[in-house]
Amino acid sequence: MASLPFRDINVHASASHYAFTSPSSPAAQSLVVERPSGDLRLNDGPLHGGKRISSIAGILGMIKLRLDKYIVVITQAQPMGRLKGHMVYKVITTEFLPLRERPLHDKDEDTYLTLLKGFIRSGPLYFSYSFDITNTFQRQSQLDQSLPLWKRADDRFFWNRFVQSDLIDFRISGTRHQNGPQPGADSYILPVMFGMLEIANATVKSNPLTLVLITRRSRHRAGTRYFSRGIDEQGNVSNFNETEQIVLLNDSTSGLGGFAGGGGMHNGKVGGSGGKEVQILSYVQTRGSVPVYWAEVNTLHYTPRLQVRGVESAVEAAKAHFDQQIKLYGDNHLVNLVNRKGREKRVKDAYEQLVRLLVSSPTGAGQPGPSSHEKISILGSTAPRQEFDRLHYVYFDFHNETKGLKWHRAQLLLDQLNTALEKQQYFRGVDMPGSFEGSLEVRNSQTSVVRTNCMDCLDRTNVVQSMLARWTLNRQLTDIGILSRGETFTSDAAFEFLFRKMWADNADIVSKSYSGTGALKTDLTRTGRRTIQGALQDVQNSITRYVRNNFLDGPKQDSFDLFLGTYLPNPSSYMVFADRRPLLIQGIPYLLAFCVFFIFVGTFTRRLPDAAVLPMRIFILVWSLVGAWCLNFIYGHGVLYVNWPKLSPRPWATEGYHEAISNVRKDRVIGQFVARHERGLSASRYTNAEEGKKRIE
Incomplete structure (x- = not known):
């Protein structure tokens, strides 16, 4: 059986060390962190001289700042709901344990700590002791369930990977005192995901089910709106998010309430409803910044100055990006929603030029519309011969086609993607009887993904993603017999409200982590129509974004760079945060x-x-x-x-x-x-x- 993270950990402290033990697993080795060196070791017997100072929910990681190293522990976690019997938690509060007995106070050190504490407090961080929330159900079905949880985690969404590096290195190779792999450390390594997660029990036409929405934000090239744009040399794009919409059928163990999970529920298999097999239906979409080298330079003007570098310089980075995307998801349908006029046109043109450079025998076709010169344009390969011919570019002039509150015209994009959506399918799996590891029998697999973007991959993107999720959910409910052919779940008012609420919450959370405010146009997602209150809220959010993006996002970007290891504090660096302008x-x-x-x-x-x-x-x-x-x-x-x-x-x-x-x-x-x-x-x-x-x- 896989080694899972401890659910309960006691912290013991002395002048010479910190010791972490699990009271529910007295036979397990304790983890010892020497002070002030930070050396790690596992101890078999009881430790003497240490005083118990607290109980924690887990170890977030260890980080070295300018003068000291700190152990970051999760002191409070909120249950968010159960996914196939596995409770999922949200990080609420943390504590920094300094390795020096008498911490040295320094202005830069205090600023580093303030940045990190603010980042953890504001960032929606989620974890589970027994379920891999960093991977989609389809990827989980292909993984070895006997591996420790941290080894199964998707590196892109393992957000505390850098601060866990000391523990992971110790687990892999040990130290000079304890050479070789240290499997006892597995239970202290807890993967944490950054993003959005909602779990809700619902019914459709009197059929009970659990609806789950998970958005996983990539830790690569992460940051704030104007300080993180485009692609880097390694092929990572800004604001990349993977969103998985899940429907669980006949699963009486999901949702809120009940037992929070113990040793007897590691695989969550408490049984289905009335002996029926537990079914999982999953649909995955992605979003990410336009994969060329571009930036927007803040100048205190409401509209920043746009810079787009030559597309040819980004080809190799884009190849690395799409090579990974194709290997992970199959064919990529690239839906571009930026404006075809004005300042955004340069980004649109650069994206299309990039796709033409990647695919062989590129061909394109445009469809003129009554409200724009080109409402939809398509770009792809006439004769697929190589890997990047699996890219299918679709441009939709979202703003022009939907202006004047004509939101129904977004259906034009759905009509264009209809064949691709039919072909890509969705994941469907059932619990394998007698599998202690919770393995799934795969009945159907998703073969491609829709990758949507606008300038920020926020507002327009979420509207389109929710539209695609609605289409797929109707298809799934029809395939399993809950809906009849031609019927939609819109007729069920309560479920319709729940669906809209989840996607509006998703819009707000993804937007807040990138731009500092909730998303625009969420009234459309929540109610299906534009409202005066929603328009006023958009004005308020736009003003707040302006203030945050110009005056508050610098320190926020610093907190991203510090937590993710993009910047490494150095004792020789002094007064890093000093204002050195004349x-x-x-x-x-x-x-x-x-x-x-x-x-x-x-x-x-x-x-x-x-x-x-x-x-x-x-x-x-x-x-x-x-x-x-x-x-x-x-x-x-x-x-x-x-x-x-x-x-x-x-x-x-x-x-x-x-x-x-x-x-x-x-x-x-x-x-x-x-x-x-x-x-x-x-x-x-x-x-x-x-x-x-x-x-x-």
């Missing part, structure tokens, strides 16, 4: 605030009856002019006032910063003063950034 540049926003204050005081302060009016008017006019100059300067040199990531700076941010400084030096008012700081700028502003970049390389 003091004059830093001071202008404060000067603007003073101007607003003086104008406010001059306007609303009560004057004596015999007081002269002209001096006060001149006072207000002078400060108004100064304030207007400050506002114009900030808006005109917005790159200097964006809160950029400091740990792993983006190349376009560095270039934009130096370009802005160069322009400021030409300013007739303050240029000569900024020029005096030229040496300090070039030597100091990106010193720590370049150090981080070299370590990554």
Whole structure:
């Protein structure tokens, strides 16, 4: 039987070590972390001298910062529901255990800890002690169920893989004190997934079932909206998410409530409903950024400056990306929803040029529509001969075709994909009788995937994905006999509401992790129509996105880079987070605030009856002019006032910063003063950034 993570762990602490034991498995080895070195070992007998300090739900990992190493433990987890009898939990609170007995306080160290704690607190992290939530049911059916849970986990969605690296390395090769593999460590390695997960019991036409929606966010090239775009050299794209919609039939062990799972329920097989076989129906979709080199440079303008590099330079990276996608999912139907006009057109053209370079004998056809020059265009290979001929590009002019609240016109895309959806099928499996490992008998497999994107892979993408999920769910319910031919589940109001709610929740959670707010157009997903309240909510979200993306996402991106190991803190790096802009540049926003204050005081302060009016008017006019100059300067040199990531700076941010400084030096008012700081700028502003970049390389 596979070694599963412990459900209950006691933490014992002393001046020389931390020890982790499982009270429900007294015969199991305890994990010891030496202080302050961080060396790991397994202990067979009882440990003496340690004091029990707490009980935890699991070990999230270990991370080394500038001055100390910390063990991150999960102190509170919330049950989210049962999936085939296996309880799934959400991480609620964590604690950082320092290896030094007397922690050293340092400004950078405190900032690192603040970033990590904020990331874990805001990130929706999920785990299960006995079920692999990082893999789809179809991939699980192909895996060796006797392997430890962490070995089965999909590397893309094993979000704490970096912070678990010390434990994993120890498990694989041991240490100088304990050489060789250490299988006893398996039970302390707990894979955690970042994303969205909802489990709900429901009925369709009096037939009970469990509806599950899981979105798994990739840990590769993860980040925030404007600081993570396009593709990297390894073929990882930004904001890549895999969404699996699952229907469980005759499974009385799923949903909320009941026993949270113990040793006798590791495989979740408590039995079906009335002796009927437990069936699993699963449908998978993906989303991800356009796989070319492109970026959007924040300038404090509402619309960032778009940069798209030559498509030829991205071909090798795109090959690596689609090679993985084809191996994992089969044929890829690439649905592109960006605008065909305006600034987004450059991204659309780049994507289409890339597909033409990848497929052999490319051919395309467009279908003109009444509201746009080209409502749908298709690109593929006329004679499939090689791997990348399994890419099938479909462009849909979403904004133009659905403007004026004509949401029914999205059906045009569904009609175009109908043949592909019929052919790709879906996964269907049943529990194999007598299988202690919970193995599945595969009755049907999904042979391809729809990969959808818009600019952010958020709002338009989720609308289309929910539409495809609805079509497939109707097909599944028809195939198993719950619905008759031509019937849809829309007639069941309660189930319709549940379906819409799940997909709207999915939109909000995926959007919040990338853009900082809930998704736009969720009123359409929740209610099926556009509402005034939904439009007002979209305006509020758009304003919030602007503020977050320009002033708050830099530290958030730093937290991603720190947790995922993109940036490695170094004891020699000092004052990494210091603002090294010239003091004059830093001071202008404060000067603007003073101007607003003086104008406010001059306007609303009560004057004596015999007081002269002209001096006060001149006072207000002078400060108004100064304030207007400050506002114009900030808006005109917005790159200097964006809160950029400091740990792993983006190349376009560095270039934009130096370009802005160069322009400021030409300013007739303050240029000569900024020029005096030229040496300090070039030597100091990106010193720590370049150090981080070299370590990554």
